[in-house]
């Protein structure tokens with residue numbers, strides 16, 4: 001079950017070629033316990049991977065990489081009009097969304113085509129097109145790596161924020177998420193088409209009263225039109241978070257940069273990082289093996305397929321410096337740097 005000196009090139013969507021000292025693919029809890037025992041005995045550092053679509057591996061990993069391949073979906077009726085759907089960590093996220101749509105379960109359609117696995121979705125509270133998983137999330141079952149006990153984290157305990165949760169903060173490295181439960185609608189679905197280009201995509205298709213399947217198709221079309229397919233071009237989606245800055249700072253910037261977009265929320269204004277990066281001249285720019293995507297400056301790509309993780313990291317540092325210099329805003333990486 002445990003392999004030695006394994007290339008992780010096919011286990012991260014950047015396609016970065018680094019080695020894991022030890023590697024194990026896990027399909028059930030018993031196997032997980034066995035490899036955890038092995039790691040404990042040998043005092044090995046652990047790295048869990050789902051789909052590898054939100055990591056940047058900057059060097060070889062001296063420890064045990066565990067790919068969680070736990071599979072299974074179960075459904076329980078909760079109340080009239082709702083179901084509770086539980087998926088194991090290793091279920092592919094998009095296939096899970098498609099499963100829900102094929103059963104007429106609504107709530108996750110705006111999150112169609114996000115790469116990665118279900119078990120990782122609470123980590124950064126994945127979001128797109130006006131929804132985040134926190135909108136449907138009920139609880140997740142985790143294994144505490146220190147005590148070896150399982151524990152259920154409810155919505156409140158997960159402390160979801162924008163691309164954030166307890167699992168990225170004080171729970172980082174402490175828990176492995178084993179399964180996630182969502183509360184979905186079976187009728188009277190809430191159709192959310194206010195955000196971004198969904199409405200125009202539906203209008204172009206001549207759809208007036210969209211179903212949850214129509215929304216999913218529209219989201220898929222929009223995503224395909226501007227995000228690079230990791231199968232073809234290595235990337236991890238948005239490399240940085242969209243920064244929120246104080247309203248006063250935004251107003252000052254607006255005097256110098258009248259075009260600067262901003263989305264107010266309380267005392268803060270969220271500014272699209274893609275716009276900031278583009279304004280600094282980085283859109284489509286290539287240095288060595290790394291570039292930003294021509295259609296989306298927020299996405300860093302492994303342009304030649306030969307980039308090292310360190311090269312990608314250094315490229316991202318140059319972007320942070322440019323944006324800081326021009327706008328006085330510090331971009332924060334969204335991708336997990338390993």
Ligand code: FAD
Nearest residue numbers: 050051052053054115116117119120126127176177236237
């Ligand atoms: P991985 O990259 O395998 O892991 C991410 C982190 O979680 C790592 O630190 C890892 O160690 C840890 N981890 C993995 N599994 C577990 C587990 N079971 N328990 C605890 N920790 C674990 N994200 C969005 O939110 N919205 C988007 O619209 C979006 N679009 C994207 C588009 C593209 C083209 C790509 C490549 C990525 C995009 N992402 C987006 C980012 C990514 O898809 C999500 O963050 C996804 O949830 C990552 O899942 P994964 O299984 O690949 O995680």
Ligand code: EPU
Nearest residue numbers: 128129130237238240241242272274275278295296297298
């Ligand atoms: N923009 C530019 N130039 C660019 C890119 C963007 O000017 O090169 C500006 C445009 O004004 C555009 C705005 O930025 O209107 C927003 O762009 P977009 O709609 O593409 O969304 P985003 O803010 O760049 C976020 C998420 C995505 C998510 C989409 C759709 C973050 C960090 N990213 O991107 O998530 O899919 O919205 O909801 O919040 C991911 O997390 O990996 C990811 C892809």
